[in-house]
Amino acid sequence: MQASNPVLKLKSVAITVLVMLGIALLAYELPDILDKKVLSPEQHLTTVIWVGSVYSLFALGYALVFSILGVLNLSHSAVFMWGGYIGVMSVIRYDIPIYYTLPLAMLGGGIIGVLVDLIAFAPLRRRNAPRISQLISSLGASAVLVNLAQLEFGTSPERFPRTTLKELPYEATVARPYTIDWLGAEFRITPLQVSIVVIAFALMFLLQYLVARTKTGKAMRVVAFNQKVAGLLSISVGGIFRLTFFLAGALAGAAGVLYALAYPSLTPFTGDEMALKGLTVIVLGGLGSIRGAVLGGLLVAAFEVYATAIGYSWLKDALPFVALFLILLFRPQGLLGEATVKRA
Amino acid sequence: MGFISDTLASIGLNEFVITLMFVNAILAMSIYLTLYGGMFSLANAGFMAIGSYVSVILTQNHDWPFLPAILAGMVAAGLIAIPIGLPVLRLRDIYLAIATIGFVEITRIMILNFDKIIAEAYTRLHMESEPPKITNGPLGITGIPVETKLEYLVVTVIILSYFMIRMHRSRFGRALAAIRQDENVAASQGINVVYYKNAAFILGAMMAGLGGGFSGHLSRIIQPGSYGFGTAVDILAYSVLGGISSWYGPILGGLALTALPEVLRPLKEYTGLINGVVLLIFIAYLPGGLGDPALWRSVRRNMSRMVHLINKGKTADAGA
Numbered sequence: 181m182q183a184s185n186p187v188l189k190l191k192s193v194a195i196t197v198l199v200m201l202g203i204a205l206l207a208y209e210l211p212d213i214l215d216k217k218v219l220s221p222e223q224h225l226t227t228v229i230w231v232g233s234v235y236s237l238f239a240l241g242y243a244l245v246f247s248i249l250g251v252l253n254l255s256h257s258a259v260f261m262w263g264g265y266i267g268v269m270s271v272i273r274y275d276i277p278i279y280y281t282l283p284l285a286m287l288g289g290g291i292i293g294v295l296v297d298l299i300a301f302a303p304l305r306r307r308n309a310p311r312i313s314q315l316i317s318s319l320g321a322s323a324v325l326v327n328l329a330q331l332e333f334g335t336s337p338e339r340f341p342r343t344t345l346k347e348l349p350y351e352a353t354v355a356r357p358y359t360i361d362w363l364g365a366e367f368r369i370t371p372l373q374v375s376i377v378v379i380a381f382a383l384m385f386l387l388q389y390l391v392a393r394t395k396t397g398k399a400m401r402v403v404a405f406n407q408k409v410a411g412l413l414s415i416s417v418g419g420i421f422r423l424t425f426f427l428a429g430a431l432a433g434a435a436g437v438l439y440a441l442a443y444p445s446l447t448p449f450t451g452d453e454m455a456l457k458g459l460t461v462i463v464l465g466g467l468g469s470i471r472g473a474v475l476g477g478l479l480v481a482a483f484e485v486y487a488t489a490i491g492y493s494w495l496k497d498a499l500p501f502v503a504l505f506l507i508l509l510f511r512p513q514g515l516l517g518e519a520t521v522k523r524a
Numbered sequence: 525m526g527f528i529s530d531t532l533a534s535i536g537l538n539e540f541v542i543t544l545m546f547v548n549a550i551l552a553m554s555i556y557l558t559l560y561g562g563m564f565s566l567a568n569a570g571f572m573a574i575g576s577y578v579s580v581i582l583t584q585n586h587d588w589p590f591l592p593a594i595l596a597g598m599v600a601a602g603l604i605a606i607p608i609g610l611p612v613l614r615l616r617d618i619y620l621a622i623a624t625i626g627f628v629e630i631t632r633i634m635i636l637n638f639d640k641i642i643a644e645a646y647t648r649l650h651m652e653s654e655p656p657k658i659t660n661g662p663l664g665i666t667g668i669p670v671e672t673k674l675e676y677l678v679v680t681v682i683i684l685s686y687f688m689i690r691m692h693r694s695r696f697g698r699a700l701a702a703i704r705q706d707e708n709v710a711a712s713q714g715i716n717v718v719y720y721k722n723a724a725f726i727l728g729a730m731m732a733g734l735g736g737g738f739s740g741h742l743s744r745i746i747q748p749g750s751y752g753f754g755t756a757v758d759i760l761a762y763s764v765l766g767g768i769s770s771w772y773g774p775i776l777g778g779l780a781l782t783a784l785p786e787v788l789r790p791l792k793e794y795t796g797l798i799n800g801v802v803l804l805i806f807i808a809y810l811p812g813g814l815g816d817p818a819l820w821r822s823v824r825r826n827m828s829r830m831v832h833l834i835n836k837g838k839t840a841d842a843g844a
Contacts, residue, residue, distance in 0.1 A: 323800030498633040
């Protein structure tokens, strides 16, 4: 999973820094190169960071399941959508204070994740079914989840009520941003955006800590390395799988709530757009790498924001896939991944 | 015949749906070819889009007759498969799947914005004339006459099936099977791995283009939105649920999975839900898919055992 080799670690940090510098440079230079007028480039940088942090958080669940089980869980986006609905609906229907929506959605997302594992993955795993069948079965689980949401919540967009947003101590309205002067540039950030970034990065650091530093994380890495060996070491392989799905679901649930806070339009089909984005994110960073997923999320957000900013909004959707295509051809292990012997 | 079609229509399978079922059977067969060679490629939705748009533009804007237009769509898909396949087929497994999904999405977005790209080129090159509208963006091309007939599709499926059966026993098919089992061993036996993989990819792309051409002339309207990630995975689902251990598996899968939501239509808002549940049950309890020869053998054995038991019961009754 993670590079324990200090040289590799240094390399991945270096790549991250370089890519981030590149993004920042692009923000200022791209408009001039293409001779387009863009208002406040620093504004785009802040947008990249907070949108990217939601993408990264979402994609982490994908990356986690892929690194432990080696399968793509296509129902992850449906769990994400359910997390958003759990958050919004607990406020609308049961008047639950908005602070509790995040832990509630994480718990709900985690439970849905474990259920998906029990229904869609566990029976196939027991039979040693090929990965391709597991992909299709996760697709079936996704269809079931989306249709259930449609039956329960309808298809009209939902949002956190404005009044509940004002419950937050800093009045999290998008209309009242802080202005920060730094290095002569003016960054305008709303408190909501700041809290989204803080929550997302806090969760990502927690996960990184869990996987890299704790005993459970070590057990997870052993299972990822070889399931038979893990069984011999008396690690409960099934338990680790369920834990993985719980963690991935909880991350998806958290991302769902943050998404619902950021964009006031949650429908049962919200997840479908994210499914592909998440896939792009984890491939750009390196399949199964946590740090890679973070970097990938920021990159995809950067592509989207800058393509729109320079007036080629139609390129917005194509650019991440072009990048994905090129990365797969020239660096299949992703930007931060390690090359393995049995690589693509 | 009238009786059969009436019965089918009564369970929701009218002529349009049956035609669509056969179109999807062709698409399922197109992905079978790459899967047979062990290539996990999802690119066929993109080739379907190319075949569909090329053939529809030819019949609508250039007054081509139906058949040559369909064949042109097929050839176009095959030609585009050459530069895509050469670099992409170096990848394996999930990486190949994701790269081909990338291709599908890029194709979709290119078709979606084709007119904008042309217009941009016109202004950059300072051309005076009005840029043409070809793909018509997200609205797609509308008012396409329905020219796809069930007979054409049945004939196509039969021809393709013949090729599939012959393929298994041919040099080409055996080479693909060897590549599926182990690429390195196949290469060491003197099989030109790159050649056979690309050949299978291109042939699959041509079949997908053909299916796309048929589907374009069936639904009266084509939009870029219907050839994305979802379609790519649907095509894979047809062939996996049908079973990839036999050539007729994908056909069965394509037919069954297209018919399923139509048959479930009376359930109204529960259609989608039950469809997903059935998909889950299929994949959990039919490991080899619908067309798994082992499944049918065991069904036949159980049937004959049942018949045997019934006969035995009858003779026992008669004896008493």
